Amino acid sequence: MEFAFGKRWETYILVLSAMIICMALVAELLSGFSSASFFSSYLTPAAIIAGTGVLFLLLFVGTFSKGSSDTSPMARVTRSFTISLGLLVFAVLIILPLTSIFRFAFEDGPVMFWEAVTSEEAFNAFQNSLMIACICTILNLLVGTLIAFMLTRYRFPGRSMLRALIDLPIAIPTAVVGLSLMMLYGPMGLLGPLLNDRGIQVVLALPGVVLAHVFVTFPFMIRSVSVVLEKMDRNLEDSAMTLGAGRFRVFLNVMLPSMRSGMIAGSALTFTRSLGEFGATLFVAGGVFATGPLFIATLNEDIQFQEACSVSIVLMVFPFLILLGLNALVDKMEGN
Amino acid sequence: MPPFLELRSIQKNFGGEKVVRGLDLSVEEGRIMAILGPSGCGKSTTLRIIAGLLRQDRGSVLVSGRPIDGLPASGRNMGFVFQNYSLFPTKNVLQNIEFGMRMKRVPKHKRKKRCSELVSLVGLEGMERKKPRELSGGQQQRVALARAMAIEPRLLLLDEPFGALDARIRKRIRRDLKKIQEEMGFTALFVTHDQEEAFEVGDLISVMNHGKVEQVGRPRDLYERPSTDFIAGFVGTVNTILIPGMGEDPPLTVMVRPDDVTLHRGPGFRVKGRLMSYTYLGPLIEISVHLQNGDDLTCLMQRERFRLCGFRRGDTVGVRIKRFRTFNGEEC
Numbered sequence: 001m002e003f004a005f006g007k008r009w010e011t012y013i014l015v016l017s018a019m020i021i022c023m024a025l026v027a028e029l030l031s032g033f034s035s036a037s038f039f040s041s042y043l044t045p046a047a048i049i050a051g052t053g054v055l056f057l058l059l060f061v062g063t064f065s066k067g068s069s070d071t072s073p074m075a076r077v078t079r080s081f082t083i084s085l086g087l088l089v090f091a092v093l094i095i096l097p098l099t100s101i102f103r104f105a106f107e108d109g110p111v112m113f114w115e116a117v118t119s120e121e122a123f124n125a126f127q128n129s130l131m132i133a134c135i136c137t138i139l140n141l142l143v144g145t146l147i148a149f150m151l152t153r154y155r156f157p158g159r160s161m162l163r164a165l166i167d168l169p170i171a172i173p174t175a176v177v178g179l180s181l182m183m184l185y186g187p188m189g190l191l192g193p194l195l196n197d198r199g200i201q202v203v204l205a206l207p208g209v210v211l212a213h214v215f216v217t218f219p220f221m222i223r224s225v226s227v228v229l230e231k232m233d234r235n236l237e238d239s240a241m242t243l244g245a246g247r248f249r250v251f252l253n254v255m256l257p258s259m260r261s262g263m264i265a266g267s268a269l270t271f272t273r274s275l276g277e278f279g280a281t282l283f284v285a286g287g288v289f290a291t292g293p294l295f296i297a298t299l300n301e302d303i304q305f306q307e308a309c310s311v312s313i314v315l316m317v318f319p320f321l322i323l324l325g326l327n328a329l330v331d332k333m334e335g336n
Numbered sequence: 337m338p339p340f341l342e343l344r345s346i347q348k349n350f351g352g353e354k355v356v357r358g359l360d361l362s363v364e365e366g367r368i369m370a371i372l373g374p375s376g377c378g379k380s381t382t383l384r385i386i387a388g389l390l391r392q393d394r395g396s397v398l399v400s401g402r403p404i405d406g407l408p409a410s411g412r413n414m415g416f417v418f419q420n421y422s423l424f425p426t427k428n429v430l431q432n433i434e435f436g437m438r439m440k441r442v443p444k445h446k447r448k449k450r451c452s453e454l455v456s457l458v459g460l461e462g463m464e465r466k467k468p469r470e471l472s473g474g475q476q477q478r479v480a481l482a483r484a485m486a487i488e489p490r491l492l493l494l495d496e497p498f499g500a501l502d503a504r505i506r507k508r509i510r511r512d513l514k515k516i517q518e519e520m521g522f523t524a525l526f527v528t529h530d531q532e533e534a535f536e537v538g539d540l541i542s543v544m545n546h547g548k549v550e551q552v553g554r555p556r557d558l559y560e561r562p563s564t565d566f567i568a569g570f571v572g573t574v575n576t577i578l579i580p581g582m583g584e585d586p587p588l589t590v591m592v593r594p595d596d597v598t599l600h601r602g603p604g605f606r607v608k609g610r611l612m613s614y615t616y617l618g619p620l621i622e623i624s625v626h627l628q629n630g631d632d633l634t635c636l637m638q639r640e641r642f643r644l645c646g647f648r649r650g651d652t653v654g655v656r657i658k659r660f661r662t663f664n665g666e667e668c
Contacts, residue, residue, distance in 0.1 A: 233420065233422050235418045235420060235422035236422050236424060236425075238384075238387075238389045238409070238416070238418070238422070239416065239418065239422045239423075239424075239483075240424075240435070240439075241388075241389065241408070241409040241410045242387050242388075242389070242409050242410070242412070242414060242415065242416040242484075242493075243410075243415075243435050243436035243439055243483070243484075243487055244410050244411075244413070244436055244439035244440050244487060245410055245435075245439045246408075246410050249439060253435070253439075254424060257424070257426040257427070258424075258425065258426060260426070333426075
């Protein structure tokens with residue numbers, strides 16, 4: 001599985017930041033006149049369409065003369081049209097909602113933002129999320145690498161079926177994941193009472209949340225590592241053996257370094273997915289255990305929008321930076 | 337004294353298909369033996385069996401008279417050079433060369449010394465810190481060679497080592513390999529489907545076909561005294577000509593080497609033909625002649641003589657065959 005971002009990540013971060021700032025400025029401008037009468041009188045459907053049109057025109061003109069190698073005017077028009085349409089859709093669908101979060105997080109100034117994200121409850125939620133994401137990543141590194149190895153290196157009955165089933169967790173609704181874990185380990189579940197009698201509490205506690213997250217993130221590591229293993233030259237192992245390396249040292253000295261980039265990519269996906277997991281966690285945490293996203297939901301229910309938005313920004317920016325950092329690391333390792 | 341390396345009736349099947357069928361071979365110490373054969377004749381499989389990367393179904397591999405079948409690849413101390421080089425992509429040139437010595441726990445100062453010797457032997461000074469993908473094909477091949485030699489192998493095995501290189505570099509590396517081998521005196525076995533390569537690098541050549549060795553010999557033996565029709569056809573170019581039978585005899589098919597044919601001007605020759613085309617090969621010219629009996633004949637001629645005779649396309653030429661072989665092995 002490829003990374004969420006391309007090779008030239010510096011460009012992406014610049015463009016993204018620029019877009020967020022621009023849209024935030026637009027939002028600020030609009031809310032500057034934010035008497036109810038302004039919105040009701042000026043923000044009519046016609047005005048929205050007109051505004052979108054102006055934005056589209058600006059994008060069109062901006063991309064028309066820049067970097068086109070086409071000579072025919074029609075080809076250039078088509079090119080600019082396609083690019084600006086793509087950018088517009090991206091801005092409206094992705095950037096616009098995010099800017100509104102920024103808008104409300106800083107509504108009462110940066111101090112309130114800071115207070116919201118450093119409150120004891122927020123800190124607790126971040127801590128839980130980080131811890132769970134770390135445990136989940138480590139577990140996936142061990143189990144996922146093992147399964148990827150098994151699937152790519154050995155032929156056994158049922159292998160192709162297992163390969164097809166690996167992606168199952170992506171297709172299952174997270175609510176179903178949460179519910180099924182409750183039905184197994186919960187107080188009314190198949191195994192829950194039995195384990196409870198021996199003093200083992202799985203759900204409504206840390207282990208349950210970790211189990212849910214491992215379930216949901218299961219395919220990421222396997223797929224990332226499998227891709228690397230399948231591309232790997234089988235003669236590498238033979239080379240190492242003729243040079244005097246036993247099976248274990250072949251794995252340690254030859255295969256592991258080659259698998260590293262896949263393991264890092266898989267870790268990045270697992271880690272960020274775990275930080276953001278909401279559906280399954282909601283079921284197994286049962287209000288006893290607060291992760292970041294659960295905390296946001298709680299704040300939202302309590303109509304504490306400014307706090308909810310502030311916490312959201314941290315939960316949004318942090319994984320983004322991790323992805324970028326790891327992406328840069330992989331780039332550097334592969335020497336690109 | 338038993339031979340340095342001996343293969344005794346090696347057999348290997350892949351899913352019912354017999355790839356190597358009862359192969360015998362022996363290699364003397366300090367020599368380069370080439371295994372020459374068409375693709376799919378089982379030559380690479382044989383090499384992998386010697387290295388211990390594949391296990392034979394039957395037969396035995398012996399080194400100095402002792403079987404080594406029980407030894408894993410990691411315990412055989414045989415250097416192996418793969419066609420695609422198979423350098424460790426995350427390690428640099430030095431780390432690649434050093435790998436085998438690290439596995440054998442050679443002390444660090446010795447590793448360093450030997451590494452720098454090898455780097456200069458294969459002519460890669462200044463490239464020590466580069467990663468394999470930053471090197472050209474020829475340079476990668478040199479690293480692969482140095483890496484295999486670093487473990488001071490008792491036997492160096494090379495699987496189509498020059499196959500992936502372009503013609504000019506291939507020739508240079510071939511000569512370098514030969515030179516290095518003569519300097520270091522190691523024993524090597526290399527697999528190729530290229531006859532020119534086998535002749536240039538190999539002291540002895542064993543020609544393989546259908547999972548068996550058909551003949552072992554020096555280049556000259558193979559060319560002048562091929563033991564089977566396959567070898568006569570595979571080693572060098574050969575013409576097959578139908579000679580009409582005399583009296584009761586049935587017509588006879590014979591094989592003629594292109595260099596055993598001379599072309600002449602003027603009358604008085606029993607066999608005549610029409611000069612169809614010619615190609616410059618450098619000092620020699622390859623000429624295609626259409627004989628009166630309908631056979632096509634390829635022959636070689638010195639460039640100088642060709643010019644003196646003033647041959648042109650379409651000329652009628654006299655053909656003299658100096659030597660030919662019948663298909664049952666007689667030479668005339």
